[in-house]
Amino acid sequence: MMGEFKAPKGTKDILPDDSPRWDRFFNAVETVYKNYGYGRIDTPIFEAESLFARGIGDGTDIVNKEMYAFTDKGGRKIALRPEETAGVVRAFLEHDLGRNNPLFKAYYKGPMFRYERPQGGRQRQFWQVGVEALGSADPALDAEVIDCALESLSAAGLEDLKLHINSVGCPICRPGYTTVLRGYILTEPDRFCPTCLERAEKNPMRVFDCKNPGCAAALQAAPLITAHLCAACADHFSAVLAALQVIGVAAEPDPRLVRGLDYYTKTAFEIKSGALGAQDAVAAGGRYDGLVEQFGGVSTPGIGFAVGVERVLLATEAAGRPAAGPDVYVATLGAEARQAGLAAAKGLRRTGFAVAVDFSDKSLKKQLSYADKAGAGFTLIVGDEELQTGAYVIKNMRTGEQAALDPESLEPWLTSQKQEGA
RNA sequence: GUGAUCGUAGCUCAAAGGCAGAGCACCGCACUGUGGCUGCGGUGGUUGGGGGUUCGAGUCCCCUCGGUCACCCCA
Structure with a gap:
């Protein structure tokens, strides 16, 4: 709009x-x-x-x-x-x-x-x-x-x-040359366009910029600065x-x-x-x-x-290499889980991971599709079940594999995954 | 500053003065907490803005704003 x-x-x-x-x-x-x-x-x-x-x-x-x-x-x-x-x-x-x-x-x-x-x-x-x-x-x-x-x-x-x-x-x-050039132009003024004649007065060298074919032809034999x-x-x-x-x-x-x-x-x-x-x-x-x-x-x-x-x-070619996605996308279900996810995201960011948190309040299905579109490497899933058990689900978006980890082991696990991936 | 040309949905584009549309995207459902694929459905517009002509204007005319191309100039 x-x-x-x-x-x-x-x-x-x-x-x-x-x-x-x-x-x-x-x-x-x-x-x-x-x-x-x-x-x-x-x-x-x-x-x-x-x-x-x-x-x-x-x-x-x-x-x-x-x-x-x-x-x-x-x-x-x-x-x-x-x-x-x-x-x-x-x-x-x-x-x-x-x-x-x-x-x-x-x-x-x-x-x-x-x-x-x-x-x-x-x-x-x-x-x-x-x-x-x-x-x-x-x-x-x-x-x-x-x-x-x-x-x-x-x-x-x-x-x-x-x-x-x-x-x-x-x-x-330069002044000597411009005088000579001006003289050349004004000897046969009929061969030049009005703007060139104006340039002859103010800044004679500019006539060489003229794209008018007549002027270009008339300038074929014009004196060049090289000789002056x-x-x-x-x-x-x-x-x-x-x-x-x-x-x-x-x-x-x-x-x-x-x-x-x-x-x-x-x-x-x-x-x-x-x-x-x-x-x-x-x-x-x-x-x-x-x-x-x-x-x-x-x-x-x-x-x-x-x-x-x-x-x-x-x-240069508009080679559209897209911006890199986040390492981890945090999908949460419910307000309490959102806070837990925010805390997990903060910890991971401090250790150098790029983390995006979902604030859409949409279904898990939708949040996963946002993670996919963002190009995330992993999605961290936090919902009621995870809060109960204390084990968060982390999903590899390329392979589809997922693991359940307590929040403290997230960072070392992701670090080792990253090394393997590289 | 001069000339030409264009402006329709988030994007790319249709509609030759007579009901504003398609594809993609977006949202939803099939599938109530698991993305990509598929199928079905849906939202979305004062046609850049203002005025005029006409029974009727996205379409024609005028003004204005913006884009593009060339000139001018320059990176």
Whole structure:
């Protein structure tokens, strides 16, 4: 029966039947992140709105149209985090985490919020996991971070992944390139769609995202950033590619790859899944060497990536391994027996057994069928007869065998059964 | 934000303007304290919500909420 309320648009409940899949995902990726030397960081789900505006960029869609922003009762301008890098960098500065560390490494997991039109693999509240590494500009670190992303995804069961990589330059070389690109577009404006012409003004590199066939054709001969990188960026990029090759990571250089966040410099990458529709980027990241300084810290290079958890779960088989049932299901007949069953359940739980007590007050037949449906290994039956004799009936739900035991011998008996079963 | 499409029982779906249905699930009985299998019976709905057209609307029209797909954007 549908009640009055529904989950807000673009949000989803993760129900007990789904959560084992999520748990398995988090276990898999967190193990990888720890093996790569990252410790978990949890930052607030909301921050000062200006933190995101400054970090992600004033001109980006995320900041302009997609932020959940509000004013709190103290008059503070607050926003729900649309991504995690800004929060991690803020915490890095606030606690001076770079002081005793040549390289600060942290991973995170948690919900992010963007006000967008929902679609498969795109929600208003969605989960991300990811890592940030602050303190080194070494291109080998770029390769390690990318490798870490790929390893975590394959640990999560993803196949058919493709790594797209590019260098988006730096404040020294990028402006020169965008001027050249803008010039190219405006030489033949008739060949481009209106949105591309608009992009030519604001952020020329975005034209490469256009799916319009006419624009794509017109861009065939467009100047690419690869030829316009400064020496430092070009060297860095080729060193990243070389390092990837050494560790055996296949990369597809894509000079048209663009990122939607302003803070990226040099390396930018995207990992796509062949198992998804339009929203096929399952992870993305890059270097942000200017961000710490932009937040008022001493210049510190950084790099990281984010993984979209719902997208990974969409792309992996929905292998529905059901949640494990209780070890013991306690069926009781009558109020007195219910109490005795509760006491027995408490004792068994303390010794490590998962125990479910039946509160339905239904027939024994019904309670056994509930035990069956719950996937219980054993059912403990307590009724008048058992209370009289002091011997409780314990039934093996697989074999159908049952035994009568006094309550004290239940735990040792179940323990020995468990060992035999394993 | 733009466009398209869908919304009927807990779930999956029928009903081509004329009695709201099926399968599964659920409950009960056969079987009064012993699950799975079988048979029989039963509960369950303001057809997402609101308005309109019509003798009559699940069906047509408008508004609204939500889902899906694409765009936009992105994880």
